[in-house]
Amino acid sequence: MDLGNFFSLGNFPVLVLCLALIVAAVIDFWKLKVPNWLTFPLIVSGWVLGLGNSIYAGDYSYVGASFALTLVGLGLLLPVYAIGGMGAGDVKMQMGFGSWVGAIYGLHAGFWIVVWAFAIAAVIGGVIALGMIWWRGDFRQNRKNVAEIVGDWFGSKSVYQVAEKAHARKPRMHLLPYGVPLCIGFVGYLLLISGG
Numbered sequence: 001m002d003l004g005n006f007f008s009l010g011n012f013p014v015l016v017l018c019l020a021l022i023v024a025a026v027i028d029f030w031k032l033k034v035p036n037w038l039t040f041p042l043i044v045s046g047w048v049l050g051l052g053n054s055i056y057a058g059d060y061s062y063v064g065a066s067f068a069l070t071l072v073g074l075g076l077l078l079p080v081y082a083i084g085g086m087g088a089g090d091v092k093m094q095m096g097f098g099s100w101v102g103a104i105y106g107l108h109a110g111f112w113i114v115v116w117a118f119a120i121a122a123v124i125g126g127v128i129a130l131g132m133i134w135w136r137g138d139f140r141q142n143r144k145n146v147a148e149i150v151g152d153w154f155g156s157k158s159v160y161q162v163a164e165k166a167h168a169r170k171p172r173m174h175l176l177p178y179g180v181p182l183c184i185g186f187v188g189y190l191l192l193i194s195g196g
Helices: 009-031 036-057 061-082 088-105 107-136 139-155 159-172 179-195
Strands: none
Touching: 009 036, 009 088, 009 179, 036 061, 036 088, 061 088, 061 107, 061 159, 088 107, 088 179, 107 179, 139 159
């Protein structure tokens, strides 16, 4: 991979996005929360970039793609958030990623970037979670948590009931700052497609 291409002036918007994602991941690792002062401007600035690129290109496809991929980012993590599996900051971080990717790459290419980067982030998150379980050696408690979560999905009458049970279980669980695997997946995939 030629990192010189990645760090070129032509990739300036991608570099800004990567920097914002890295800052979000560091804060999430440190405080277990991705702050609104970072995520909301990330989302809105992606829309502004999309509008600017649309005006420059003479059509409004980039701003439309920015809005659409913001919603795709929301849709990918909303089910996990709804059951208490991650924080709202992680969801907004993914929405900001979608907003910028749509503004930079357009709808078709941007959609696949968001989906593949999310898939990579999910795998990385799973590996990190398994590493945390192994490091702490609490296999029984984690097996019990997984059984309860699966049972909640099939035994609860509503998503709200699943979320309530997840909230009650949260104090005895070890939390994974999910902004870290999201950042690794997002930035890693952008490096792969932009630097080569």
